[in-house]
Amino acid sequence: MNAEVYASLVALQDVRRAGWRIVVAKFARRPRGQGNPVEVEFDWRAVYRLEDRTGAVVGFYHTHPEGMADMSGTDEKTMRGWTASLGKPLLCVIRSGDEVVAWEFVPGRRTRRAQAATICRGVVVAVIRHARG
Ligand SMILES: [Zn+2]
Numbered sequence: 001m002n003a004e005v006y007a008s009l010v011a012l013q014d015v016r017r018a019g020w021r022i023v024v025a026k027f028a029r030r031p032r033g034q035g036n037p038v039e040v041e042f043d044w045r046a047v048y049r050l051e052d053r054t055g056a057v058v059g060f061y062h063t064h065p066e067g068m069a070d071m072s073g074t075d076e077k078t079m080r081g082w083t084a085s086l087g088k089p090l091l092c093v094i095r096s097g098d099e100v101v102a103w104e105f106v107p108g109r110r111t112r113r114a115q116a117a118t119i120c121r122g123v124v125v126a127v128i129r130h131a132r133g
Helices: 044-054 073-086
Strands: 005-017 020-034 057-064 090-096 099-105 116-120 123-129
Touching (some): 020 044, 057 073, 090 123
Antiparallel strands (some): 020 123, 099 116, 116 123
């Protein structure tokens, strides 16, 4: 099995308009790395340093084995922790084989699954609907 790959995401654009949020993000140089197939160890100090320096940490990316695009319980717990800690919405972007999915975690709100998520030339794009109905 391939090792999980993970990286922080830094916003290039974060647009909210007419009930939609569109996030365009690049992979941060650090922290990023590899774990084993079932878990990754994250350098949380590097995340805080990156956020302090740029203020643009918009979420996290990691890979799952093919056919397992859903978030794990650990992913959810970890994302809730980061969202509470950084005090702002964060994306959880997961690539599983060719499939890319994303969720938006907002402090004190229900988690939203992105309507669309893709990765092209090292850039992540996630589209999240915020309007009701
Ligand atoms: Zn995961």
